[in-house]
Amino acid sequence: MNVLILTAATGGGHIRASNALKNYFKEKDKAINVNVVDTFKYINPLLDKTVSNGYLYLAKKTPKLYGKLYKLSNDKPMMNNYINRMNSIFARKLIPLIEEFKPQIILTTHPFSTEMIAYLKMKNKINIPLICVMTDYSSHNAWIRDNVNEYIVSNDDMMKEMIKVGVDKEKIHSFGIPIDEDFYDEKKKSFYINDVNSNHHKKVILMMAGSFGVKNILAIYEDIIDINYDFKLIIITGKNKKLYEKFKEKVALSNRDIELIYFTDEIVKYMKCAHMIITKPGGLTVTEALACNTPLVIFDAIPGQEEENADFLVKNNMAIRLSSNDKSIRNTIEVLLTNDEKLKTMKKACIAFDKSKSCENIFDLIKEIK
Numbered sequence: 001m002n003v004l005i006l007t008a009a010t011g012g013g014h015i016r017a018s019n020a021l022k023n024y025f026k027e028k029d030k031a032i033n034v035n036v037v038d039t040f041k042y043i044n045p046l047l048d049k050t051v052s053n054g055y056l057y058l059a060k061k062t063p064k065l066y067g068k069l070y071k072l073s074n075d076k077p078m079m080n081n082y083i084n085r086m087n088s089i090f091a092r093k094l095i096p097l098i099e100e101f102k103p104q105i106i107l108t109t110h111p112f113s114t115e116m117i118a119y120l121k122m123k124n125k126i127n128i129p130l131i132c133v134m135t136d137y138s139s140h141n142a143w144i145r146d147n148v149n150e151y152i153v154s155n156d157d158m159m160k161e162m163i164k165v166g167v168d169k170e171k172i173h174s175f176g177i178p179i180d181e182d183f184y185d186e187k188k189k190s191f192y193i194n195d196v197n198s199n200h201h202k203k204v205i206l207m208m209a210g211s212f213g214v215k216n217i218l219a220i221y222e223d224i225i226d227i228n229y230d231f232k233l234i235i236i237t238g239k240n241k242k243l244y245e246k247f248k249e250k251v252a253l254s255n256r257d258i259e260l261i262y263f264t265d266e267i268v269k270y271m272k273c274a275h276m277i278i279t280k281p282g283g284l285t286v287t288e289a290l291a292c293n294t295p296l297v298i299f300d301a302i303p304g305q306e307e308e309n310a311d312f313l314v315k316n317n318m319a320i321r322l323s324s325n326d327k328s329i330r331n332t333i334e335v336l337l338t339n340d341e342k343l344k345t346m347k348k349a350c351i352a353f354d355k356s357k358s359c360e361n362i363f364d365l366i367k368e369i370k
Contacts, residue, residue: 001029003366004103005036006094006113013284014109017135020178021107024359025366035101039113043093064303071304091116098126105366107131111142118145129369133362134158135177136283138308141165149369152178152362154287154355157312175362176355177283182268183291184356189272196234196273202257203231203337206274206294208267208285209238216300218246220278220322223329225254229337232257234270239263268292275343276336281309281319290318290353295346297322297332317349 003025007018015038022034040047094116098106106128108114114132121130133152134143139161143151151172153159159172182188197204205224209217221235233256237244244262251258264270271277271292278297279285286309289296296319301310313319320336322329336343 001031001105001366002033002035002101002103003105003107004098004101005034005107005109006039006117007036007108008039008110008112009041010110013135013282016180016284017109017133017178018107020180021109021133021359021362024178024181025363028363033101035103037097039094039110039116040090042097043090047090088116088119091119092125094120095125098128103128105129105131105369107133107362107366109133109135111140114143114145114148118147121147131362131366131369133178136305136309137286137312138305139165140305150365152176152358152365154283155312155353173361173365175365176358177287178358178362179284179287179291180268181359183271183288192269192272196259196269197232203229203275204273205231205233205333205337206270206277206279207233207235208277208279209236209240209243217278218243218250220299220329221247221250224333225250225256227330227334227337229334230257231337232259234259234261234274236261236264236267236270276333278322278333281306281313283309286313287355290350291356293347293350295319295336295343295350297336316353317346318353319346 005018005021007014009015018036022036025032025034106117108117108130114130117126117130120126121128129149130147131150131152132143132148134154137154137158139153139158144162144165144167149171151162151167152175153162153172154174154177156174159169159174162172163169193200207217207221217235225233235247235251235258237247237260241262244260247260251260267288271289271294274294276295276297277289278299279289280300280302281296281298283305286296296313298310298313298319299322301307301321310319310321314321320332322332
């Protein structure tokens with residue numbers, strides 16, 4: 001069986017979800033051919049650069065504008081129709097890929113990819129089952145199309161949202177966002193702890209700036225570093241060399257137990273050892289943290305999907321949202337460090353939100369409908 005997974009590199013999450021599916025499918029059935037394709041990169045490298053850089057610019061430099069565009073594209077048919085027309089133009093460029101690879105099933109982990117394949121199905125250019133894997137914690141109309149056969153969503157609330165806008169309940173599966181199985185594996189945890197935190201009695205705070213780095217994490221560091229409590233701090237700056245260098249200067253002046261990391265492929269190790277994770281609420285990062293049963297402290301949520309992710313997490317007691325107030329930030333972290341019951345309650349909520357069968361359930365679904 002040939003499985004085509006179409007994605008896009010707007011942020012790192014869509015690609016990670018796609019690769020998690022590919023790795024799981026290949027492990028379960030060696031006969032499956034899985035092809036993960038970055039949709040925009042395949043269509044035109046310049047288009048890929050324009051879309052990816054445009055997303056990064058809006059999200060980092062003008063988040064309020066990004067939030068307005070996100071809301072408009074969800075609420076206003078005119079805005080959505082413009083996006084649809086653009087995607088319909090690009091969709092035809094995927095036909096050579098589909099004709100050459102001959103997939104029996106197509107999965108999409110990005111709304112634009114979903115729109116393109118749904119358009120080709122509507123125009124009878126292809127007749128291949130389409131599974132849309134949504135990679136956030138709230139629904140958005142950009143993902144929802146008539147010619148999608150099945151939807152994979154992260155939680156039950158999304159099912160209710162989608163049913164309200166007319167999606168058939170039978171098409172929606174609350175399997176969770178697919179991530180690497182390592183995040184659910186508890187067997188290596190003691191090994192990771194020995195490697196990362198030799199003092200087992202010391203709480204570990206993991207601060208993550210995301211795959212592209214976020215400057216406001218510096219301010220959070222300044223607010224919490226002199227809290228009168230003995231903790232280990234692990235800082236991962238992401239692919240931001242300037243941020244890393246600034247942290248390097250600050251860490252050198254501190255006598256705290258601090259580990260500074262630029263970028264790592266071993267994020268599971270640090271998440272497993274952490275008692276809390278201070279991070280932005282990107283869909284995949286959140287899912288990985290929840291799989292490790294680690295409570296979240298959220299900052300700098302981009303208006304739009306990240307704010308909605310944050311709302312879901314806070315509502316379900318798996319996260320606390322930091323305000324922009326210095327004293328509030330410090331107090332929030334201090335309470336979590338000193339109040340074991342609060343951390344335990346949040347951890348229990350993370351454990352209860354169990355999506356460890358996501359990849360397995362998606363694998364079983366494609367076997368059913370191929």
